[in-house]
Amino acid sequence: MAGNTSAPGASVTSRVLAILGSFDAEHRSLTLSELARRSGLPLPTVHRLAAELVSGGALVRRGSGEYVVGRRMWDLGLLAPVQADLRQVASPFLHDIYAATLATVHLGVRDGAEVLYVDRLSGHASVPVVSQIGSRLPLHATGVGKVLLAYAPDAVREQVLGNLTRFTSYTITQPGRLVAELRQVQRLGYAQTHEEMSLGACSVAVPIRSADGRVVAALGIVVASLRRDRPRLIAALQVAAQGIGRSLSAERR
Structure with missing residues (x-):
């Protein structure tokens, strides 16, 4: 939540950002009153700014009256270097892995205490x-998330370890056990x-490193299961990750 953006002197920009910041993984669709409450702005202000954001494509107003993030925001997000460069470089490697396995392939980066899925390939045969x-999904319950959490700053790990939400009966919610796994x-x-x-879905993931070794x-x-193919999948992912890392380094020279 944006905080006291309704205070006198708050700029239009800060108010717009407060409205956009009201959306997150648990709040993808919000009514006008929910937007006002989560942004900390007066209802009339939210009504006016939300209408302008809808007109500009940043928000979409559904028939139910609820607001969702518009396509324009996603298009702008793709221009961020960490996403645009990474997706472009990684795309051939993701397609190779998918073609060989027909399984869902994920590419993710850490965004605070969550994993942001930059790209994903899947098909009818995928789990x-x-x-x-x-x-965005929690770091502690996903394969790519655990990789990113293992190499995250201490403050991020402490934040995650303090809020280990259970999603299935198999979710690790004991801090000590998760630390050992990291x-x-x-x-x-x-x-x-x-x-x-989620039930019925197992995953394995590896880090992608920059030229200086940072993840x-x-x-x-x-x-569906890692019992039989885990070594083969790990080897394929590691080869692809090394290729992506080398390509990223070459792109940024």
């Missing part, structure tokens, strides 16, 4: 997943989940 391009991710070079975000993204795949 159903809850992720979408542009969506250490294993750093030691082995990959993370895995077993039905921790800048994670590449993962979702399957």
Whole structure:
């Protein structure tokens, strides 16, 4: 929530940002009164600015009267270097993995205490997943999220460990157990989940590193079971991640 943006002197820009900032993964669709409450702005102000945002394509007003983020915001987001460059470079590698497995392939970056899905490939034969391009999910319950959490700053890890939400009976909600698993991710070079975000979906993921060794993204795949193909999937992901890392470094020279 944006805070006291209704205070005298608040700029139009800060008010617009407060309205847009009212949306998150748990609040994708909001009524006018909900927008006012979450943004901290007066209802008449929200009504006026929301109408302008709808006119400009930043918001969409559904027939029910609820507002959702418009396509224009997504198009602008794709221009951010971390997403545009990464998606463009990684795309061929994602397509190669998908063609070989027909499983859902994820490309994610850390956005605060969540994983932001920059790209995703899936088909009719893929295991159903809850992720979408542009969506955010918890770091502790997803394969790409665990990779990113393992290499996140201490403050981020502490924030996540203090709020381990349970999504299925298999979600890890014990801080000590998760810390041990994150250490294993750093030691082995990959993370895995077993039905921790949604039932019937297991995942494995690996880090993508920049030229200086920093983890800048994670590449993962979702399957029904990891019992038989885990070594093969890890090897394929690691080769792809190395290729993406090298390509990113070459692009930025």
